[in-house]
Amino acid sequence: MPKKIIKRFAIMLSILCTFIIIILIFRVNVRFRNSKQYVYQMNEYFECENQLQYSVTNAGFFSDDDKELFQDIETDEYEIIGCYIDISVVNNGETSIHINLADYVLTSGGWGQRVNYPLFTKVNKQYNSTLKPGESTEFRLPFTVPSSVFTDKQWDKVMEREYSLVFSLYPAKQEVEINL
Numbered sequence: 001m002p003k004k005i006i007k008r009f010a011i012m013l014s015i016l017c018t019f020i021i022i023i024l025i026f027r028v029n030v031r032f033r034n035s036k037q038y039v040y041q042m043n044e045y046f047e048c049e050n051q052l053q054y055s056v057t058n059a060g061f062f063s064d065d066d067k068e069l070f071q072d073i074e075t076d077e078y079e080i081i082g083c084y085i086d087i088s089v090v091n092n093g094e095t096s097i098h099i100n101l102a103d104y105v106l107t108s109g110g111w112g113q114r115v116n117y118p119l120f121t122k123v124n125k126q127y128n129s130t131l132k133p134g135e136s137t138e139f140r141l142p143f144t145v146p147s148s149v150f151t152d153k154q155w156d157k158v159m160e161r162e163y164s165l166v167f168s169l170y171p172a173k174q175e176v177e178i179n180l
Helices: 002-031 063-070 117-123 151-158
Strands: 036-040 050-059 079-092 105-108 111-114 136-146 162-168 172-178
Touching: 036 151, 050 162, 050 172, 063 117, 079 162, 111 136, 117 136
Parallel strands: 036 172
Antiparallel strands: 050 079, 079 136, 105 111, 105 162, 162 172
């Protein structure tokens, strides 16, 4: 008889624990909702939470004529393809705003890459990272796409992949579909 009582108690306890876990998961999902996602197209203006208005004006892969830009970052271990995205930024706020290059992420599928800083300084000689109210600027964001993060089959079609430039992940994901 005590074995039946212990068995029933264990079953009731496991059902109770499962029920409590389900309630806790539900409460977390209600409290922290998924962020909204906004997908923009090239040459479309949009504003982020930081009062900066953006537009992606051009994008592409670097040509063979730009090989000297990659002298410092070439490696024998894997192949690298460089791409760029030209953006226009306007400060619509009432105070000066610093543009943080770490905010921009080029993504494709599950892969993501931040701006290549050494390459950025080579292609943007007159870059000013702080915008005064009403001021605007244009600059080129260079990215390197390394073969080491793709399979051979994916790498063969890396120039045909769909890319997007992510500007913000929270409270809303804001990205621009890029035609490279």
